[in-house]
Amino acid sequence: MRRYWLGLLLLAACTSPQFSPNGVISGTVRIAPQGQTHPASVEPAPFVEGEFIVRFRPRVGLQSAEPLSAGGAVLELVRPLGLERTFLYRARLAPGETLAALQTLQARGDIEYAHPNYILSTQATPNDPLYPSQSWHYGAINLPAAWDIETGASNPVTVAVIDGGVVRGHPDLAGRLLPGYDFYSNADSGDGDGRDPDPEDTAPGSTFHGNHVTGIVGAATNNNRGVAGVSWGARILPVRAISGSSGTLADLIDALRWAAGLEVSGVPSNPNPAQIINLSLGGPVACANVPALQQAIDEAKARGAIIVVAAGNANTDASTFSPAGCSGVITVGATNEQGNRASYSNHGPRIDLMAPGGENQGVYSTTGNEQYGAMAGTSMAAPHVAGVLALMKSRKPSLSAAEGLAILRETARPLSPAQCGRPSASECGAGLIDARAALERLSTPPAYSLVLSASPNALFLRPNTSAQVTIALERSGFSGPVSLSISGHPSGTTPSFNPPSPVAGNQTILTLPAGSTPGSYTLAVRGRASVSGQSVEGETRIVLVVQPTPSPDVQGTRIYFDAVLREQPTLSLQPDTNPLLITQSGLQAPFVRTGLATTGLVGYRISAWKDVNNNNRQDEGDLFGWYRVNGAIATVMPDRSGLEITLEPVLSTTLTREKWLQQMGYPSP
Incomplete structure (x- = not known):
């Protein structure tokens, strides 16, 4: 079984090359159409090449489980997992082919979910x-x-x-x-x-x-x-x-x-x-x-x-x-x-x-x-x-x-x-x-106690959506109603309990709106009851991550031209510290970078990044793209024109420039 790893190269510091800066590279940066992503644009956390975990929807015939066709590849059933209607599939596929097949699987109506067989360490x-x-x-x-x-x-x-x-x-x-x-x-x-x-x-x-x-x-x-x-x-x-x-x-x-x-x-x-x-x-x-x-x-x-x-x-x-x-x-x-x-x-x-x-x-x-x-x-x-x-x-x-x-x-x-x-x-x-x-x-437990728990207690939502959380109540020494309150939720939202507070039973359903402001929120649900003149309290936490919706505008995109000084035997770089900034608005915009070296290097690796959530990190919620040829990150020499870079939402699996530089042994930009 082949495995795909994100490699780590530790590099010695290099001095700036001596060359004449007179080269030009130009092209267009654009935002991918909504709902479309290019499978080769993501570099996942380590996963097993050609392996997929697939769960079928209810009432799908078992014949759908063996074999599967995805993106021109035939996936053979390896074994059923312990989970209901969930199977492990395998094919002889390279990393980019794996992601292409994955996209096909995820688009099928008979599949509830499909994802790579990730490697944990x-x-x-x-x-x-x-x-x-x-x-x-x-x-x-x-x-x-x-x-x-x-x-x-x-x-x-x-x-x-x-x-x-x-x-x-x-x-x-x-x-x-x-x-x-x-x-x-x-x-x-x-x-x-x-x-x-x-x-x-x-x-x-x-x-x-x-x-x-x-x-x-x-x-x-x-x-x-x-x-x-x-x-x-x-x-x-x-x-x-x-x-x-x-x-x-x-x-x-x-x-x-x-x-x-x-x-x-x-x-x-x-x-x-x-x-x-x-x-x-x-x-x-x-x-x-x-x-x-x-x-x-x-x-x-x-x-x-x-x-x-x-x-x-x-x-x-x-x-x-x-x-x-x-x-x-x-x-x-x-x-x-x-x-x-x-x-x-x-x-x-x-x-x-x-x-x-x-x-x-x-x-x-x-x-x-x-x-x-x-x-x-x-x-x-x-x-x-x-x-x-x-x-x-x-x-x-x-x-x-x-x-x-x-x-x-x-x-x-x-x-x-x-x-x-x-x-x-x-x-x-x-x-x-x-x-x-x-x-x-x-x-020495107290005479009366209250324990609250939330399921799920971790949520990832998009803006202006909502989710339901079950709040369970465990009472000890009393059976009366419990008053519930919630704090830490996104500004402008109004969470609600059903049945409403005070709760006489052992659970209630919390409807939790995400609001419109992306961010990470720690919510506290607190319960209080009065028993024999004593105040009995309990608390549980819910982590809510509101993920930004990518903005359909290239304005503010930074384009980096990282000089590749040597590829063999070890990659050596001169990272770009002065990226080109796109000031034009719209779904696409032209870019031109002048003053590039034409000698003394292998070429440039070009990437584009829009910091949608404005946290100065290349992470989920942002837009990012590499210049690629046939799905692979390309190294380009001046003078070139007509290049196209597609910006796509950053996933946890995306190989961003920031991750790439860290893997190469360079400090975070």
């Missing part, structure tokens, strides 16, 4: 002799004090670690593992036999990422050996969905369903459904673009699983990553040994909580057989939260996802804006978890 004091190496990150969340209340042994909790597999022979995992499953289906797994009941990490040159995450959740503790796990009593269900440092979305979807106890075609039922699922993996694609993953999360959550995910390590908005940006998961960012947000950690309104991930000093845990080591990342932060939730659920077996998150948020220690490294502290969620405080809250 890896993100009482015990007497264990290596425990001192763990003291900084366990101390940061007040874990040693929490163990005085609960070690996880009261009611052992099953925690699934969907990752790169485990090393069963590791002495600190002895007696801790349940029978798991290997969902990694590619031949490069190292075991040579595809899917099977053995989740052993056999990847060549493995870093044992899965074993490291597993050890954080529940390494054998107080056993005079190695390291300590967060939950001493957790039962670990190892589920292999990646190999080395990556895996596919199709394998993750089936692994997630199986871990929660749902059926997966061709795989034996899971006799030990997980109560908590840890996903220390992800990729740079918005959850809105991978509906199959969101559906799998929804179905696993409906079975009662609490799903904890890593926020991602790109120092960007977590809502642009999956599964971090998906609804119904607990998204965890990383702190370093100073208690600040780690410089790599994703941030933004989608972050729920922070936990130690390390930076200059990593998180210590199990690695290879009888080995231990430090790693850093949000991959390490997530299992801290999963482990603490296992302690909480051991203490209170009826703990729900909504209650667990509410308690962790209420008892977390907020980060200041300076500690978060962002304009608002809310971009680090509720702050750093406090295991002791969370367990104390469970041990």
